[in-house]
Amino acid sequence: MDHGLISALSASQAAARIRAGTLGCEELMLSCLARIAQREQQVGAWQFLDASRALERARAADQLPPQGPLHGVAIGIKDIMDTVDMPTTLGSPIYAKRQPSWDASCVAALRAAGAIIVGKTVSTEFAYFQPGKTRNPHSLAHTPGGSSSGSAAAVADGMVPVALGSQTAASVTRPAAFCGVYGYKASHGEFSLSGIRPFAESLDSLGVLSRSVDDIVLLRSVLLGGAAAEPRPRSVPPRLAVCRTAQWSQVEPQAQHALETLVQTCRSAGAVVSELELPAQFAGLIDAQKTIMAYEAAHNYVFETTSCPDQLSAAFQALTESGRKVSRDDYASAKREVAQAKRVLRSMAADLDAWISPAALGEAPLASSGTGDPVMSRMWTALQGPSLCVPVGRGSQGLPLAVQLVGLAGHDDDLLQTGHWVETQLETA
């Protein structure tokens, strides 16, 4: 079998073939490692990689009957998630040699389902703005987005079928959009974050980067310990809306166009697509998100800011310094504002399966300018619902464009079911 083809398999496809005995775990791993060997020097997706150990584990897996739904599947883990057998640096020079004593719960759950962790993918510093070495696999001069930079790039480049990410502002959606892959940001509180250093506990959520919605559903089920709903295709088209948001005029015309095209595709396939116009009070949510993020980050990184400030980036220092200046009252009022908007949204969107919103301002900017603007996701992350980044073609520079499907907090299964329907329409469009 051609390794190029194998490494293009989704996790669900690879797992099914391994179970059926038509693909070996070693064969799959060799294909992933070959792709990594070929491309890593340019893409720089990996913070830590132990190819020989991954291969050894794949060979061992070939000697066993399938241990779980991910038996033998190669997976990348964002380097803010603890791993008992690989360093976990959080993208910071302070922790260049840090070796945790445990696996984060998400890592342990994947391993218990038979997955093989290939390595740790590059994160920006503490999953904030300071970029790592990763470049956009579609154009090396451009950013892959952040903070789940390595996970998005590795999946987009065919190095691994799936990888874990996390989001506090736009850290799954933005890199997924820039790299042209699916990016699921779970509802707040949906998955355990044990073994992941908190950045801002009211906002932090786990995410999955993949090349198909099926893989997200599969990983979600594993991460929930099998407690997820059985995935079932929609029998009728979803009830959708477009939510252009107050930032619509900042979105590049080609990204606006891509979104409108997707809306047309959905309508042609029979979906009702209404307009979700947010009340004026939602305009303050981006600032509320920033206030909450800065306050909580300042309180979660007291050790680093007091003991080793010299090893922090200017951006991280500025964030935590601004967070220390946020008063208790301003923090509480930002949280109240979000809670209120969440209630309003719940009644406004009660009849929707999902709404379509821009995933980013447009194509990935040059890497020299940073990891891109998180503005299109801050509000949704504050509102704690799930989102799914859906790639929808290419822009004028040949780089991916994307939209995000967004849902109400706790409605992750519905959102993914809708995402699956949209993916199907895009494939047949």
Place this chain on the structure above:
Amino acid sequence: MDHGLISALSASQAAARIRAGTLGCEELMLSCLARIAQREQQVGAWQFLDASRALERARAADQLPPQGPLHGVAIGIKDIMDTVDMPTTLGSPIYAKRQPSWDASCVAALRAAGAIIVGKTVSTEFAYFQPGKTRNPHSLAHTPGGSSSGSAAAVADGMVPVALGSQTAASVTRPAAFCGVYGYKASHGEFSLSGIRPFAESLDSLGVLSRSVDDIVLLRSVLLGGAAAEPRPRSVPPRLAVCRTAQWSQVEPQAQHALETLVQTCRSAGAVVSELELPAQFAGLIDAQKTIMAYEAAHNYVFETTSCPDQLSAAFQALTESGRKVSRDDYASAKREVAQAKRVLRSMAADLDAWISPAALGEAPLASSGTGDPVMSRMWTALQGPSLCVPVGRGSQGLPLAVQLVGLAGHDDDLLQTGHWVETQLETA
């Protein structure tokens, strides 16, 4: 100065004397270490202790101008909180040699304020039920309570003026009650838990064990980075209520009597004390708390339960096993039930500064029977408000009795102000 007297000082008193130059940091530390040397073999409050390093730091602190409001103050840290220079075992043999790469935010904040960490206090296994070596300093045959066993015992025994604890069910309130010290369990989300492994993220809260309310106010201010309200004594008596709860009949008559006596004391001092009778729907909250705790613990301890189950206690195995069996729907419905009750309580208690409720079922049981029943705190912890354990004399075995003052989530400053008023009435009663 007599070391016995020095180690009886509160943190606020010690800090004031150090600032005034009438007490040396070394002198204070020597006094604490002398008490520890005298008693530790019986009490067993410490998981890790490095007396010579603590003394060295105290001597170094004497060479410096005051670095912050806790300059030179000796503090104990519950051994589930990461320390960069001391092992952090989480009370589990799995992590007997675990050395974190950072300080938990709470530890870093105390150190930045000048505090000296004497050592790590014994926690039950992962802050759940399996007891450590600690005994009740008032009677060595009895339990100190759990899970903040060592922190409560060390403070009660005069080894340190204050220590940090944490609570998911009753892990601050119960040991504070059994050991006869003040125990503040903060509102959920009040302080950063960064560097503390989550047990159940919807319930986990930080706490402080001390011998005076002043010390709690002082530590609270430091933990909030100075953002806490200026403490001010109440100008008028607080608006109180008694909340006997549905478990009242399980409370030992002498503990009931102690509570009623406190109510009389407060009334005599001019406080209006009404009755807070909880609606029938609150009866389910204890089970809801158990459901949430089991579900979240199961998802937060995937690594241990899949990789080293043999090193877990039977109680912890049973909890996580039951948690894995909780369905997503049952978990969501338990969370909804709590959220609803929280709203009801907010309107019922809007005019109260605090309510008085039993802190435990009575005196500390024998150590051979475990760490005691958390039943009197499960509901309050689920409701996410602050609570303050207040010692109110001794029972028939000569062991401490206590009540807890409870407040609405986010009203920690009010609760502590009321706690200070109650403390004053008890001192003058």
